[in-house]
Amino acid sequence: MPAAMNASATAGNLELHHAESGYRLCVSGQWTLPHYHGLAARVADLRTQNKTADAHLDLSALTALDTAGARLLCELVGIERLKRQLVDVRLAPGQRELLEAVAAALASPGAPPAKRYRFGDVLAHIGRASIAFRNHAIALLGFIGFIIDGLARTIWRPRRWRVTATVASLEHSGFDAVPIVALLTFLVGAVVAFLGATVLADFGATIYTVSLVSYSFLREFGVLLAAILVAGRTASAFAAQIGSMRINEEVDAIRVLGLNPMELLVLPRVLAMMLALPILAFIAMACGIAGGITVCALKLDIPPGMFLSMLANDIGPRHFFIGISKAPIFAFLIAAIGCLEGFRVSGSAQSVGEHTTSAVVQSIFTVIVVDAIAAMFCMEMGW
Amino acid sequence: MSEARARENVIEAHGIRNQFGAQVVHDGLDLTVQRGEVLAIVGGSGTGKSVLLRTIIGLNRPAAGTVRLFGQNLHALPAGERVRLEKRIGVLFQQGALFSSLTVAENVALPLIEHARLPPAEAAQLAALKIALAGLPPDADNKLPAELSGGMIKRAALARALALDPDILFLDEPTAGLDPIGAAAFDRLILTLREALGLTVFLVTHDLDTLYTIADRIAVLANKRVLVNDKLEAVAATDDAWIREYFHGPRGRAAMTAAHTHTQ
Numbered sequence: 001m002p003a004a005m006n007a008s009a010t011a012g013n014l015e016l017h018h019a020e021s022g023y024r025l026c027v028s029g030q031w032t033l034p035h036y037h038g039l040a041a042r043v044a045d046l047r048t049q050n051k052t053a054d055a056h057l058d059l060s061a062l063t064a065l066d067t068a069g070a071r072l073l074c075e076l077v078g079i080e081r082l083k084r085q086l087v088d089v090r091l092a093p094g095q096r097e098l099l100e101a102v103a104a105a106l107a108s109p110g111a112p113p114a115k116r117y118r119f120g121d122v123l124a125h126i127g128r129a130s131i132a133f134r135n136h137a138i139a140l141l142g143f144i145g146f147i148i149d150g151l152a153r154t155i156w157r158p159r160r161w162r163v164t165a166t167v168a169s170l171e172h173s174g175f176d177a178v179p180i181v182a183l184l185t186f187l188v189g190a191v192v193a194f195l196g197a198t199v200l201a202d203f204g205a206t207i208y209t210v211s212l213v214s215y216s217f218l219r220e221f222g223v224l225l226a227a228i229l230v231a232g233r234t235a236s237a238f239a240a241q242i243g244s245m246r247i248n249e250e251v252d253a254i255r256v257l258g259l260n261p262m263e264l265l266v267l268p269r270v271l272a273m274m275l276a277l278p279i280l281a282f283i284a285m286a287c288g289i290a291g292g293i294t295v296c297a298l299k300l301d302i303p304p305g306m307f308l309s310m311l312a313n314d315i316g317p318r319h320f321f322i323g324i325s326k327a328p329i330f331a332f333l334i335a336a337i338g339c340l341e342g343f344r345v346s347g348s349a350q351s352v353g354e355h356t357t358s359a360v361v362q363s364i365f366t367v368i369v370v371d372a373i374a375a376m377f378c379m380e381m382g383w
Numbered sequence: 384m385s386e387a388r389a390r391e392n393v394i395e396a397h398g399i400r401n402q403f404g405a406q407v408v409h410d411g412l413d414l415t416v417q418r419g420e421v422l423a424i425v426g427g428s429g430t431g432k433s434v435l436l437r438t439i440i441g442l443n444r445p446a447a448g449t450v451r452l453f454g455q456n457l458h459a460l461p462a463g464e465r466v467r468l469e470k471r472i473g474v475l476f477q478q479g480a481l482f483s484s485l486t487v488a489e490n491v492a493l494p495l496i497e498h499a500r501l502p503p504a505e506a507a508q509l510a511a512l513k514i515a516l517a518g519l520p521p522d523a524d525n526k527l528p529a530e531l532s533g534g535m536i537k538r539a540a541l542a543r544a545l546a547l548d549p550d551i552l553f554l555d556e557p558t559a560g561l562d563p564i565g566a567a568a569f570d571r572l573i574l575t576l577r578e579a580l581g582l583t584v585f586l587v588t589h590d591l592d593t594l595y596t597i598a599d600r601i602a603v604l605a606n607k608r609v610l611v612n613d614k615l616e617a618v619a620a621t622d623d624a625w626i627r628e629y630f631h632g633p634r635g636r637a638a639m640t641a642a643h644t645h646t647q
Binding site for chain 2: 032033034036037040066067068071094097098100101102105106108347348349350351
């Protein structure tokens, strides 16, 4: 018994003996997972010597065996020979069944090797990405068409307006976003004023800081900053909300109940966003200019009253209208992208994450591209 | 000696009390599982079958009582010892709990690389073996869990549970959500693996066919305790309203008849 205890503590070993009747493979010790690495090297070593082919297998000193060890034994002598030899080999109870099960599992054809990456794959990837981008753009345009169609159908029937859902969405995407929009635009307004003061001081023209802050916030920064913040905050929320409803099959349930997911889920969000973003853009403009006023008053000795009178006299309301008119367009695009990404979720929770990220990236991208186009357009038109 | 080995208790739960807020799930629950047996836990919804499983594998700390795995209290062990003990158990979660960003082969190879410290190539060889043992076709190796059917997810999760050659296999509703053919095949697979690998199986199930096919003993959870823990015939003969309804209701009778015709 003590000898057996000793043996059971030893690592697995494999020796090739030369007997008069031919080669004999002596398997001993523990053929288990902890010793797998060493044993695998030993098996590979003996197989390269090509002497295992007709050797007789001796398992009498084997003390422990698990699936890892069984796999190596199969590899050592081959599945067919192992099955033949198992008939007249003495084994501990359970080990025969284990070897047979492992041999049977290994006899099934191996997996096709996983594809490796090659240089050409980069080109293929670029091609696939381009096609995906094109399909995506078409899908987005199609979805925008659906939204407009849905709006046109319901706008004449007040009974089908989802007022509660719209107001709830308005609160979440508009009202709750006011503090962060106000704070960030105030800070950016102050930064722009500092920049202007630094550069314009060289020309003795610090007074034009007022124009710089006012122009930039009324025309561009107010609406752009508000749109980017909302894209990060709300487009992701829309995608995640609709996406988890997709996973939960709630969207399918809506369809099966004879209701229209567009009407229930998308239109309230789009409308709420189109109401919320102009308000947020207005707040952003006001706070940005307030940031500029603060810096002008503290650093440049331009009193707030003077700032405001310059704002009223020199800078026409035209710039405000150009800025604010972009807000509903941005809002529509952000909401459409958020909802579309939600509907594209499929399968797993991971998919929700991917599409949420994609919604944010796409909506910010789209907002900036559309803003750039609008800026060029306005410049050419001389507005 | 083999007789003594067979009688060894690998799981001993004593005086378990579990509660969530004011709701007491278990109170003074005792349960033992012997080496090499297949123990099935049954009970109505909300009797805490899954909570019991989570308590035994150490995911849930009981409010009172002790759980001993292989004679050691999981919750009282230092972290390193605990990991050593956890390597000796394999768990099949109800939804499979495969890591969704890894392929099936990577899922199975993960514990081999992390715990057995095998180089990736050798871990991949062993993972392929486990996947074949779990009865999956070889082309499943490189698939992501999202691309698998429900039955294949269970098999892949089983392959991962078996990765480190555990002594005890915990199965939480292994056949739930499978079609009858797939469920029967899964039952046979568990039986085969248990014979080949000498597993102890702790099984939570609602499936009467599974009970009749693979369970050695059945523990019925009711009234926050193990009501009865015995062989199938003895449990079915117990005088209790719920057990009568369970085993002698229409579905119970059908499963019993099926099991009998099968054995003949």
